Amino acid sequence: MTFKDLNEVAVNTLPVLIAVGLAGALVSFGAMAQDAAPAQTTQVAAVYTQEQAMRGAGQYRAQCAQCHGAELQGDVGPALTGGDLAGWGTAAGVYEYYSVNMPPQAPGRLGDKIYTDILAFMLQRQGLPAGDTELPEGDLEAFEAISLAEGQGTAAQ
Numbered sequence: 001m002t003f004k005d006l007n008e009v010a011v012n013t014l015p016v017l018i019a020v021g022l023a024g025a026l027v028s029f030g031a032m033a034q035d036a037a038p039a040q041t042t043q044v045a046a047v048y049t050q051e052q053a054m055r056g057a058g059q060y061r062a063q064c065a066q067c068h069g070a071e072l073q074g075d076v077g078p079a080l081t082g083g084d085l086a087g088w089g090t091a092a093g094v095y096e097y098y099s100v101n102m103p104p105q106a107p108g109r110l111g112d113k114i115y116t117d118i119l120a121f122m123l124q125r126q127g128l129p130a131g132d133t134e135l136p137e138g139d140l141e142a143f144e145a146i147s148l149a150e151g152q153g154t155a156a157q
């Protein structure tokens with residue numbers, strides 16, 4: 001091969017290389033878009049209502065925020081959001097704990113309605129969607145079906 005030949009090879013293959021590179025980029029972009037897609041399209045059941053979550057927010061502010069933080073970020077008590085909440089697995093797990101042990105000055109004494117409203121608030125902050133049906137009061141069997149990993153933290157405001 002002469003230098004001229006080499007040069008021609010380079011000139012001829014350059015567009016091909018660019019095209020292949022572009023195609024590769026497009027493919028990886030496509031794969032990224034596909035990876036991201038499930039979070040947006042997976043149907044997470046809507047298990048509480050907006051109104052219930054708002055009642056729960058009020059109760060949380062009054063009964064829990066001084067120790068767990070206004071944004072559930074944790075303070076004297078642990079954080080109750082994102083991965084910290086997801087660590088409980090299902091809503092039943094965390095409910096069973098706090099509805100018996102919290103708040104420390106009156107453990108288990110707020111009643112199922114208030115504890116359930118607070119759960120709706122935590123689910124909302126965890127990124128689960130609101131719907132038309134309220135969480136049934138203190139219904140551990142129903143709570144067992146609610147994964148705390150779903151939409152983890154996407155609603156954190």
Ligand code: HEC
Nearest residue numbers: 063064067068076077078080084094097098102103104118
């Ligand atoms: C006076 C402070 C205080 C108040 C008020 C309070 N907590 Fe707690 N909470 C704590 C502390 C401290 C812990 C850690 C307890 C332990 O590890 O023994 C805790 C633990 C928890 C846990 C377990 C967290 C984990 O990851 O281990 C949950 C859930 C919880 N609280 C929910 C609530 C809810 C809901 C309310 C309101 C109804 C509330 N707490 C009110 C101090 C408080």
